[in-house]
Each structure stands twice: as structure tokens, then as C-alpha cells.
Amino acid sequence: MRFLLYLNTIAIIWLAGSLVQLYEGAPLPGYQAPATVAEAPAAAPAAEPEPAAPSLTPEEMAALDLPLPHPARPGAPAVETSSAEAPAARSLVILTEGDYPPFNYRDGKGELHGFDIDIATALCERLAARCRFETRRWNELIPALKRGEGDAVIASMLIPSQGRDSAAGEGVIFSHGYYSTPGRFAARRNNVPPAATPAALAGRRIGVQAGSVHEAYAAMRFPAAERIAYPSPAAAETALANGEVDLVFADRNALLRWTSAQEGACCRLVGSDYADPDYFGKGAGIVLREG
Template identity: 60%
Template sequence: MRFLLYANLIAIVLLAGSLARLYEGERLPWLEHRQENAVAELPAPETGDEGSVPAPAAHEPSSPLTLEQIMALQLPLPNPERAPAEAEAVAKFVPEPEPRREIVILTEGAYPPFNYRDGSDALAGFDVELSRALCERMKVRCRFVDVPWDRLVPALRQGDGDAIAASMLIPSPGRETPASGDGLILTDRYYSTPGRFAARRNAVPPAATPSGLAGRSIAVQTGSIHQAYAATRFPNAKLETFPSLEEAKTALAAGEADLLFADRNALLRWTSSGAGVCCRLVGPDYGDVAYFGKGAAIVLREEDAALRDAFDAALDAAIADGTYARISAKYFSGSIY
């Protein structure tokens, strides 16, 4: 495109110069060449009685173009200083693919604090608020639709939405999730789900090592991955099992156990509430993928890889500038990344 533009400009310059020379009565080089050839090809003139050769008629230059005739040609004189700007203007008119303007995000709406309906019956929660922040960074509108958990993936497959943001866990070996099926792709994790210990605030927790926890009582939920992990990692600890996480929390608060081992995100939310004021998180996160998985991700159809990449880039930027930490602290009193 730029080559054609510059070629046209050069042609215009040459034509304009030729017109100017005609206007001043000067012959054009190529016309002179043609005239010389024409003279050379004429037959020799016949001599008269005196043997003299008649002189050729003097060449009369053609009348120069008038200013009105030049203007009638409507050939604009080029301006070299404007050439780059004109080329750039032409390039701007190259059509680009129409960007996606709205994304429909499916969520469950029944899993607080990640996704739920608030007092005004609007979808809210960590999944929803973080997704909305990512959409703003991607400069697209996002519309949220709640779908029952077991219908989320089928609804995505049939085109009822463009993505699922509903705390859907990333599949890993030996850990199937609804996102395990063919034809689906996932973003990077947008939060992790490690195990963590909690202890009473006025107690000095023992070292979180197999020897340090030997003989110590640890409250866990019966049949949970946290029970399985604690039994394997801390075989000499005494596990106190409870039918529900709520009962295990109560046991810790009442001093019936030295520690509670459970999901970090649930413990963050509990210890930041009035009900959990008794206790605090201690020790490191335990993120063994075989037990706790890789975390949660946004799920998309495999043909939407570009949208997946846009979500990942927006998530990286949100983490870098503190947006992620701000949203996470609103629901969990700390980062759950």
C-alpha cells in the first residue's frame, strides 16, 4: 500500500514538472527525440535548377497551456512533508476484525462467598466480582447468568454462555471435575485451595512437623481430603474427626483440639468473622496437588482460545496492580491466589 502511494506521488511530480515546462514554452526531451527521428526519416529533398535545397520551415512551439487548462486537469501538487501522514491515514482505514463486545459468563449463584445472590437479588461474590474486573480490563461487557451446577458445562457446550466462572476446579490426575470433558479449555488458576492449620489465638501452636505434632490432637472433617492428608503427613498426631467442618471449628474454639486442619479459604473467612474471633491461621499452606488440586479456573470452549488468553493476561495484570488482593480481602481477609 505504501509503495503504491509513493509511486503515485512520484508520477504526479514528474507530470507536474512537464506541465510547468510546457507552460514556459520549453520542449520536452522525449518530444525532441521523436522530432529528430522524424526528420532523419524524411526523404531527401529534390534540388532545384540552381541546386539549392530549400530550408526547412522553422519549428513553431506549441502554445503553452493556460493556467485554466492546468487547473482543469485537477492534479494536486504533491507535498513531500505530508506523504508519511497521508500513508498513515490510508493505513488506518484497513478494516480490523470486530472485537467481541459482550461476554456471557455462567455461574452457579449458590456457593457463597464465591457466587450467590445478594440482598438486591443480583449475582455477587468473589467469582463474579473478579470476573467483572477482568472484563473491564479486557474492555468488554460481561453479563452474568446463573445456572444450576450440574447444568453449567452442558449450557456452555450448547452456546448459552461464553465462559464459566463458578469455582470449577482444574482437573488433575486422579481428580476428575466437571471441566474434565473434551472440547473444554481452562484459564490459569484464579485461586488456589490448599490446606491450612488454625489454632486458638491465646495458644502457642506446636511446630507443624511430624515430630512436632506427635501426640497432638487435630480436628478434621470426617471423610475429607484434609483428614486423608493429615493422616499421611502427620501419622503420629491424634485426629479428632467430626461430621462437618462447622463442628470441627466449634471443637477447636472450645479447646477440644489443639489444631484444626481444613481448607485455607474457609478458615480465612471463618477467622475474619465474629464466629471465628477465637482463632487464627498458623503454619504454611499445604498445596499438594494430589490432595488439594491445582485450584479453580474459568472454563471455556476449546475454540475460544483467544478469549482464554485475554482472561489470563487480564488476571496477571490484576494481580500485579493489587486489584486481585483488594477483591480477595473483601471476601477472605487476605489473598487466596
């Protein structure tokens, strides 16, 4: 009996050795290995290869009406292209008088200055335009604009009032006013009239700028006075300083600047402001051609 048990034990050991040799390095059938702490991520499925682009000959590309590729030079930098180019800045010509301080005048170097020039420069910056100034005599500003010698007149030209003829005439339009000042008289300090009324100024010589709203107002308000027209306010002021006229009727701010300077020390403002809305109410505007 013991002998049989001994033979069974030997047979089991031999069978186990054979199984070890048969499954060496591989899991036994029905055996599940324990999970590890961190498992490696599963490999992503391989992407399907994209179909290769067809290779066209220059003749085939020409048949398809496609642009031929340009071979790049070795080491040539890449060139960026844009479908939309920046628009070119507009060029504008601004007409002004250049003889109407403090609004537009030339300094000792011949450069233009004044409020009109500052306004024009600011507008050109807003418009991103290249602007060039040209000067004309007062009576030539509107004709030059109509002839196409400029794109706008910025010269303290007062906006015409309804029911009164304008020195600008037909074919032009005015912008809204960008400043407004009343009219005023100036006289020599040694020849001041007792009052600036129509009766007190009857027979007096009044210097005005030809074609200006001040000339029109003086003709309406002081018909008994003698009006003498000059090509510019400066010419009228010089005539007053030389005694050629008894008074000058012009823009108050311009007269204040002149009488405060050495060349106008001979004279001072007289009377009160004249701000009749039919003549001075809308202020100075920019003049453009119609259309």
C-alpha cells in the first residue's frame, strides 16, 4: 500500500515538471494575472494614410487655368501678400486769405498761422488727408474755388443769411459755423465820434473790407455814411491809422488784436457790438463747391 502511494507521488511530480516546461513564460490556461498599480495607456489606432495630392504638369495646370507655382530661391525670405491695399491719402488744397489776424495771417517768416489755419489743420488730421494752403485776395477766394483751384475756403467767411445776397454767389455751399463774432467800430483816439449811431456817423468815412458782411451791414445800417472799400482788413486799418478814413467797421476780435498791438496803438474800439442775426448770427463757415 505504501508502495502505491510512493508511485503516485512520483507520477504527480513528473506531471508537474512536464507542465512547467510546456507553459514556460506563458500564463496557464484559465489563469488571470493580478492588476498592476499603473497600467500603460492603450496605443492610439493608427491613422489611415491620406491620399497623395495629384501631381500636375505645367500643361495640365494651364488647362485648368491655375497659376503656376513660382520656384523659391534658396534662402529667399517669405513675402507676405495682402488682398487689400491701404487707400492712398487724399490731397486737398485749402484756400485762405493770409491777411486777417488773428484768424489767418503770415508771420515774419511767411508761415501761415491763426484760428482758421488751426481749424483746417485739425480737420485734415481727422480726414487723414494731406492738405496744402494757398492764399488769395479776399475777392478772389470764391472765384478760385469755383475754378477748381482749391477744395475749400477756410478764411473766416461769414455764412450768408436768408433774404440777403451773398458775396459767395451761386455754385457754393457753406458748412455749419465754426465760430462767430460781432462787428465793431474802431476810431483814432483823437477823433472818437460822440456815438456810433446812424445819425452821429452821417457823413463820416467808414473803411470796410470789399465784399465782406461788414460792408453789407454798414450799407444797411449807416446809409448816410461814406463807405470806402479796401481789399483787406489790414488795408482798412492802415487807412484809419493814416487818417484816410474816420472809422473802420470790421470783426471785433480782429480789431481788438490790432488795437492791442503797436501798429494799432493809434486807435481804439468805439460804440457797442453789432450782432444782427441776419448778418452775424450764423458765424463763419467753410465754403465748398456744390456737389
